[in-house]
């Protein structure tokens with residue numbers, strides 16, 4: 001009969017410190033092996049070799065091997081909105097850039113199948129991600145934020161006809177990519193509050209959600225729906241951001257309020273969710289965004305507004321407990 005110590009000695013040259021102490025039950029030997037960092041083919045080779053070596057020991061008829069991996073605890077922060085065009089992608093990109101500017105290891109996932117716009121916002125248009133052992137490698141950007149977008153996986157417009165399971169598996173590829181040291185992923189969700197959003201949120205549970213709205217009533221009704229969607233599945237609402245607030249006329253400097261004023265802050269108070277701040281409606285924000293130059297990097301009013309909102313998110317992410 002072989003003892004557990006003898007099995008441990010036999011596998012030490014193969015598995016090293018990866019193997020826990022073996023267990024024997026009758027003629028069954030059970031091994032637990034840490035596969036962290038091993039690619040699937042390396043894992044298979046290790047399994048074959050361990051089975052051969054241990055199976056050849058006296059009195060062992062069956063070898064059972066369980067692989068474990070130390071899963072990185074990566075937080076997902078969802079950026080959602082009740083309706084399209086309110087600046088959700090703009091916020092997602094700028095929040096990620098501002099958090100990276102504060103030293104966080106943050107990545108960006110564009111799950112917006114209807115209009116993936118993050119590649120343009122992050123100057124990564126037309127760059128296709130590569131894969132290693134069937135795992136996607138995020139695209140590096142000049143902004144210190146690696147990213148992956150549905151728009152990098154499929155031709156424009158193609159994914160719109162997808163059904164839930166296809167979307168789920170595509171999103172899984174983005175989220176389970178080789179994110180390396182990235183510990184926080186900002187996820188730009190599709191606009192709206194339909195089944196797709198619900199499935200995504202349930203399957204890849206975010207640590208918290210940021211909701212973007214314009215100050216106008218209609219957008220706020222939709223924002224309320226978005227908040228309900230997250231609350232229904234107990235995802236904490238980090239807060240509401242008002243985008244496209246007061247418009248500063250580039251000619252006379254006067255402030256006007258094309259989408260109303262203060263609506264989101266009042267709504268946040270009514271709903272009992274934090275108000276994270278407002279971003280002005282500013283032609284310079286649109287121009288910089290279109291040029292793949294996130295305004296959060298700029299030392300102007302728009303940049304300061306994005307950084308102030310990102311600071312609130314930073315506080316939430318780094319709050320003790």
Ligand SMILES: Nc1ncnc2c1ncn2[C@@H]1O[C@H](COP(=O)(O)OP(=O)(O)OP(=O)(O)O)[C@@H](O)[C@H]1O
Pocket residue numbers: 081083084085086087088089090091112115116117190191243244245279280281282283285286287289290
């Ligand atoms: N504060 C702002 N000032 C000026 N333009 C803005 C501002 N926020 C966003 N925009 C512009 O509005 C347009 C829509 O923004 P964005 O793509 O971020 O919206 P969205 O909510 O993600 O839309 P969708 O999800 O429907 O694609 C873009 O052209 C963007 O540059």
